[in-house]
Amino acid sequence: MSRRPGVSVRVKLTLSYAGLVMIAGTLLLAVVWVFLLRYVPDGPIDTRGPFVPNRSDLERAFAPRIALAWVLLLVFGLAGGWLLAGRILAPLARITSATRAASTGSLSHRIRMEGRNDEFHELADAFDVMLERLEAHVAEQQRFAANASHELRTPLATTQSLLEATRADPDRDVDQLIARLHEVNTRAITLTESLLVLSHAGRRTFARERVDLSLLAEEATETLLPLAERRGIALDVSGEVAQTAGSPTLLLQLVTNLVHNAIVHNDGAGGSVWVSTAVDRDTVLLTVENTGEPVPPQAISTLTEPFQRATERLHNDQRGGVGLGLAIVASICEAHAGRLAISARAPGGLRVTVRLAYAPDRGTAGGSP
Known part of the structure; x- marks a missing residue:
């Protein structure tokens, strides 16, 4: 200016x-x-x-x-x-x-002002904290852009390889080619839609309404029940009415991602997924647990990063998804001022807990959101 x-x-x-x-x-x-x-x-x-x-x-x-x-x-x-x-x-x-x-792009610079605390020292410390968070955010965005480019490049490269192979072999089975192209295209669409959801959740520009997490849990499990039945996974939904305030669409996406993640990262036939809701004083809880392979403790902190998967063997496995499920959950949870806790279950699998603000109806005990 x-x-x-x-x-x-x-x-x-x-x-x-x-x-x-x-x-x-x-x-x-x-x-x-x-x-x-x-x-x-x-x-x-x-x-x-x-x-x-x-x-x-x-x-x-x-x-x-x-x-x-x-x-x-x-x-x-x-x-x-x-x-x-x-x-x-x-x-x-x-x-x-x-x-x-910092305006020239040098985000690593820090003031680190010495001396006793006063208004200028508070301003300098606040500026250092802002620079630290901004540097971490920029680094995260750079990693995200690199990973997204890599993930989007994979289906495009696969499509090109299939088309080149078909051109070199005109007698190749067309139905098999179409089925394979459809699978690759579906994965690319899923990845693109996930990126759009992640971007929308991060903007926090949505109207807030009263939402019952128990109803969203029932809706998500009902939608994913055919997938669970095909894999032999038992779904169990329980809990009480858990009213919160937020975007019904985004919160449904949050619950759906958690349940879908619990299904695809499971033991297979004979595995289980437990979904429950509860009210704890001024907060509501949504907990999703699943059986599965043991998850290393050092991998827990990376699960909410985009394109991260719990085990290396799932990296090239289609059932591992696109690696954005928990990243979207974390972004939606943050947009609703909630807290996300992920822990490994001793027998194997994960326990994911989402804690949001309690917002009961005005006609019930409590207040407004």
Whole structure:
């Protein structure tokens, strides 16, 4: 933003300090002057006694010294104010320098201001925290862009390979080619739709309504029941009414992703998925547990990152999905100011808990969202 040149803050502070010194000095001299005039007589003085000055003598003697005192006060106020303002504004200069460095893309720079805590130190610390979060966010976005490009490139490269193979072998089974292209295209569409959902959830631009998580859990499990039956997975839904405020579409996507993730990352035939809802004081809980292979503890913290999967063997497995399920869950949960907790079950599999704000109906005990 272009602005017209203006007076620096240091000059303004200097003039302010000098002005305060001049006002205080003037008031002090005025008090002294009034005090002296009160006790000095006006008119001729008896010369037979000791010498006592009258008001005329006082004015002639005191007036030049008042002028000299004003000049000294002005010089002292300007010089002292300039030095004091420079010392006070020194931390602000460091913050400005760091801001300019950040504006050029140098997010690794930190102020790390020393000394005791004050307003400037609080500002510097807040700026360092902002830079740290911004640097982490940019790095995450760069990783996400690289991973998304890689994941989107895979179906395109597969399609190109299939078409080139068909061109080299005109007698190849067309039905098999169409089925394979349909599978690859479906995966690309699923990935693209997941990216759109993830982007929409991150913007947090949605209308909030009262939503019952128990109803969403029933709807999600009913939708995914055919998939669970084909894989031999038993679904169990239980719990109480759990009212919260948010986007019904996004929260349904959250529950669906959790249940779908629990189904596809399971033991297969004989596996189980448990979905439950509960109310805990001022929050509501949605818990999804599943049987499955043991998950290493070090892998838990990476599961909500885009394109991360619990086990390496699932990387090229179609049943592993596109690697955005839990990333979308984390983004939707964050957009609703909720908390997401993921832990490994001792027998194997995962336990995922979503905690959101409790928002009961106005007609029931509680308040508004």
